[in-house]
Amino acid sequence: MTAQLKPVTETFEVRNPATGELVGTYPVHTAEDIAERLTKARAAQVWWGDLGFRGRKKRIQRWVRWLARDCDTLYDIGFRETGKPKPDVQFELLAGLEDLRWAAAHAERVLAEKRVAPGLAMLNFDARVSYEPLGVVGVITPWNAPVYTAFCGLAYGLAAGNAVILKPSELSAATGVYAVESFYKANPDAPEGLVTWITGLGDTGAALCRSGVDKLAFTGSVPTGRRVMAACAENLTPVLLELGGKDATVVAEDADLDAAAASITWGSMWNSGQACVGVERVYVVEAVRDEFLAKVKERAAQVSAGLEELSAIGPMTVPNQIEIVRRHVTDALEKGGTALVGGLESIKPPYVEPIVLVDVPEDSAAVQEETFGPVVVVNTAKDVDDAIERANGTSFGLGSSVFSKSHGPEIARRLRAGGTTINSVLTFVGMPSLPFGGVGDSGFGRFHGDDGLREFTRAKATTRKRFDMGEDMQVFPRTKEQFDVVYKVLKVRYGRRFR
Known part of the structure; x- marks a missing residue:
């Protein structure tokens, strides 16, 4: 199913960032192209909506089976397009499926019409809430996790x-393009326009924001997220923004240091650190600092960058991101931080090898700004209270984690983030039953879970009068007798102490 109508x-x-190999050539779609697609999408959505939850479920499950059988194709596309190791592409596909x-499986449970209590004042009414599809939603995905974010946006938009x-x-x-066209290969009966792709640069994305879609879900950087929100505001198009992060981990005195070092090394380096929920800051309490650093150093020194299919980490995708890494590391070292692993010499475009910085001032760029590379800052905290205060000390609030054998839940409750993992990292991202999103500069709205399905719907309230109660409060005239009755009920109902 081609996305080109003219x-x-x-x-x-599109070229491989490490080798320069040409992966493909794609059209730059215009506002007029998007308008054509939007018209077709509105017509196709009627068919999709009429299928009901079970009809849609059948077709999405058929798509999942098709993708699982064709996984080698996607592994190859992802490897060639991003240079990332195939296990990373596989990880994205697994999460997306x-x-x-x-x-x-859960759309009907979450979104089907439900009866709710009408309350005392409207006791003679039946009250129901339903969640209706918005219509056509736009989804803009980033380059760092292109497989996962494409299937994630499609999953909740279509299921709703x-x-x-x-x-x-x-x-x-x-x-x-593969994600969209695979849907039609699995479901050849689906009408043209139900799922469609557009490609292009920033102007194409801006045109989608202004096109009149019924919601825009964007995953990407904070600056671009602000521009997306401004463009959508022109038509009062609601937005879901999943933006950057500067995720922090607290390592308490009673932490399993081996597990913490292993998880934090992976959480900060996987996908070459190009992850909004990657671990970028660690606050370890002073009592276990030296032992923890020794374990992190040993782990991080074993991570190497390369272009082999099973390399630990691959190249950086965007050259400009390498310069951000260079600026952050330079600033950290100039302000008094030290390099436990690597340093400026680890920056070897198109690769950046693992860098672990220690005791970097809190006002440095490496602590306050999103680095988006295989760089992690490990700072020493006096105690857990100090660690929590500093962990909450940026404008971001996407993910967080804590390592503690006895106080994990207590510490987790105090961390300002959309999700927190105890004694591991990032696990909430891979659980579709849990909502995923951030606070502050990390955005708002949620993918995943019940909340993620409802993001792509509008709540509708429906009431029906079942019987007359004799005295109707919603007609004129209102009598003194009626007032007196309600007066007494109000006193009895609401004037007593609630249990």
Whole structure:
């Protein structure tokens, strides 16, 4: 199923960031192209909505089975397009398939019409709430996790009954196109426009924001998120923003230090650190600092960068991101931080080898700004209270984690973040039953879980009068007798102490 409805003259290329190999050439779609797709999507959504929850579930499950059988194709596309090791592509696909499966399986439970209590004043009414599809939603995905974010956005948008227009990053267009076209290969009976892709640069994304879609879900950086929100505001288009992070981990005195070192090394280095929920800051209490650092040093020294299919980490996808890493490391070292592993010499474009910085001032760029590379800052805290205060000391609030054998839940409750993992890292991201999103500069709205399904619907209240109660408070005239009755009920009902 092609996304081109008419010839597009302007194109761009997608190349492997490490080798320069041409992966594909894609059209730059315009506002007019998007308008055509939106018209087709609105027509197709009627068919999709009429299928009901079970009809949609059947087709999404068929899609999941098709993707599982064709996984080698996606492994190859992801490896060639991003340079990331195939196990990382596999990890993304696994998470994406689980999102599709969960959303399809639970949409009816979460979104079907439900009867609710009408309350005393409206006792003679039947009250119900339903969650209706928005219509057509736009989904803009980033380059750092193109497989997962594409399937995640499609999963919840489609399961909730919407048509979806997907715009992948211009750096990872191939995976987005594959995700959409695979749906039609699994469901050839689906009408054109139900799921469609558009490609292009920033202007194409801006045109999608202004196109009149019924909601726009964006995953990406904070600056771009602000521009997306401003563009959507022109039509009062609601937005879901999953933005950057500066995730912190607290290592308490009673932590399992081996487990903490292993998890934090992986959590900060996987995908070459190019993850909004990657561990970027660690606050370890002073009592176990030296032992913990020794374990982190040993672990991080074993991580190497390369272009082999099973390398630990691959190249950086965007050259500009390498310069951000260089600036952050330089600033940290100039302000008094030290390098436990690596340093400026670890920056070898297109690769950045693991860098562990120690005792970096809290006002440095490496602590306050998103680095988005295989760099982690480990700072020493006097105690857990100090660690929590500093962990909450940035404008971000996406993910967090804590290592403590006895006080994990207590510490987790005090961390300002959309999700917290105890004695591991990032696990809430891979659980489709849990909501995923942030606070502060990390955005708002949620993917995943019941909340994620409801993000792509509008709540509708329906009431029906079942019987007359004799005295109707919603007609004129209002009598003195009626007032007196309600007066007494009010006193009895609300004037006593509640239990």
